[in-house]
Amino acid sequence: MASTYPSISVVGIDISPYQASQIKPENFTFIKANVQEGIPFEDDTFDFVFQRYLIGGHSKEKWPIVINEMVRVLKPGGYLELCEPSAMCDAGPVTQQLCDAELEIMERKGLDVDLIQNLEKYAQNHGHLKNIKKELRQCHHGVKSNNIELSKAAISNLIAVYNLFKPVLVKELKLSNAKFDELVKISEKELFEFDSYYFLIRVYASKAVDNNIEIKICNSI
Numbered sequence: 001m002a003s004t005y006p007s008i009s010v011v012g013i014d015i016s017p018y019q020a021s022q023i024k025p026e027n028f029t030f031i032k033a034n035v036q037e038g039i040p041f042e043d044d045t046f047d048f049v050f051q052r053y054l055i056g057g058h059s060k061e062k063w064p065i066v067i068n069e070m071v072r073v074l075k076p077g078g079y080l081e082l083c084e085p086s087a088m089c090d091a092g093p094v095t096q097q098l099c100d101a102e103l104e105i106m107e108r109k110g111l112d113v114d115l116i117q118n119l120e121k122y123a124q125n126h127g128h129l130k131n132i133k134k135e136l137r138q139c140h141h142g143v144k145s146n147n148i149e150l151s152k153a154a155i156s157n158l159i160a161v162y163n164l165f166k167p168v169l170v171k172e173l174k175l176s177n178a179k180f181d182e183l184v185k186i187s188e189k190e191l192f193e194f195d196s197y198y199f200l201i202r203v204y205a206s207k208a209v210d211n212n213i214e215i216k217i218c219n220s221i
Helices: 063-072 093-108 115-126 148-173 177-193
Strands: 010-014 028-032 046-052 074-085 129-140 197-207
Touching (some): 046 063, 063 115, 074 115, 093 148, 093 177, 115 129, 115 197, 129 148, 148 177
Parallel strands (some): 046 074
Antiparallel strands (some): 129 197
16 A cells, blocks of 8 residues: 555554565554554544454454554544455365364454454444445455466465464364374365355444534633
């Protein structure tokens, strides 16, 4: 976004200090911060706040807190956009096994595995967001993507998630590292052959503008 729109200022926030170093436009600033502990900016700072793929990062209890922080730093009339994935659909047997194990682990940790159903509700419950819209799109891993490169990217993303969860999945499924790697390779083929897909939910809304004008009258004697 910073490269596409060089006249704007873009701030990226992440809990991890490791960021891409090869691509860093001059109008981009990175700040290491934990959104759950507060966004280090004043109220009404940004015109647009965007967050995605934190289904594994925020617990059910933290989601209202996080949205409150994002709305706090948003200017009145500015827009908030949230984007999160659903569980996998039309999955092969091995893919389903791995995904089910991931969901069980997430649920035990208090994460919102039904986020695709609840994301809009979190925005509605805030109270200072209006014109709330929701969009659902399918992200296919096979022929229905109509783009082989997009399919490869989607499959690569899921394989990366498998490897991220590997230490806990191996323990959860009682597998050896070698057996787990074998299942991941099978799942990689299944994703394309079964044309597995997930939904992406996009919720966006504008911050309400306070039309009440405070009038101060100074009486001089």
